[in-house]
Amino acid sequence: MPISDYTLSHFTAGPYTRPVYRRGTGPAVIVIHEVPGLHSQVIEFADRLADAGMSIWCPSLFGTPGAAPTKGAAAVQLFLNICIRREFSAWSGGRSSPIVDWLRALAKQAHHECGGPGVGALGMCFTGGFALAMMTEPSVIAPVLSQPSLPIKGAKAGSIDATPAEIACARARFELEDLSLLALRYKSDALVPDARFRRYEREFPGRVETIELADEDARPGTGMAPHSVLTVHLPDTGPGKAAEQRVIGFLQQRLGVTAGA
Structure with missing residues (x-):
């Protein structure tokens, strides 16, 4: 289903207004796209979530919605829209990106409109860690981190893009509410x-x-090193495809959606 078949609206919270593309019914899942943007394969993944019984909210934070993913587009977005824009904390650990406040507000609105026990949040690549920081919003109960790639600095030492307070909040909620985190990578x-x-x-x-x-679990022939678990490198079969099915099952379980809905 192309992005033109999604319902488009604009959501404002704090200093930010961003387009949001929606499809489906049931409890909400915020799908936060990767570099280079809300590209066609992110939409295809969102389609599968919607078909599995969830209301999918796809904010567009940068890039051209619906475009095909390319190396060139990724490089441009990486430099122009991530490394230098104030919405994103690309370099330093111990803090989340300012745009996460907007995403928390979007999750709260999605829960208000869609109901259910709460909201799923799924980030990819440079937005991968956003789902963890979003857990300071009580409606977020199903965080998924796909290839979380920020911050750049300190990555080999274990840096993550969340503040100590956000980490402590998530840790407390995991225990008090019997929640968990799903994380994926190559x-x-x-x-x-x-x-x-x-x-x-x-x-x-x-x-x-x-x-x-493993590398052999990725879709071959992409011309890119294995990275995008749920989009560019998602294969049709095998452990890579099973990873996507686990994401869908995790969200369905946490949000109270009957399998096959």
């Missing part, structure tokens, strides 16, 4: 090193489920 991905995933496990013991894929 093991060879230099943007998502081992230390980052081991940090998640230390911060949230017993509350993190990790899916770590």
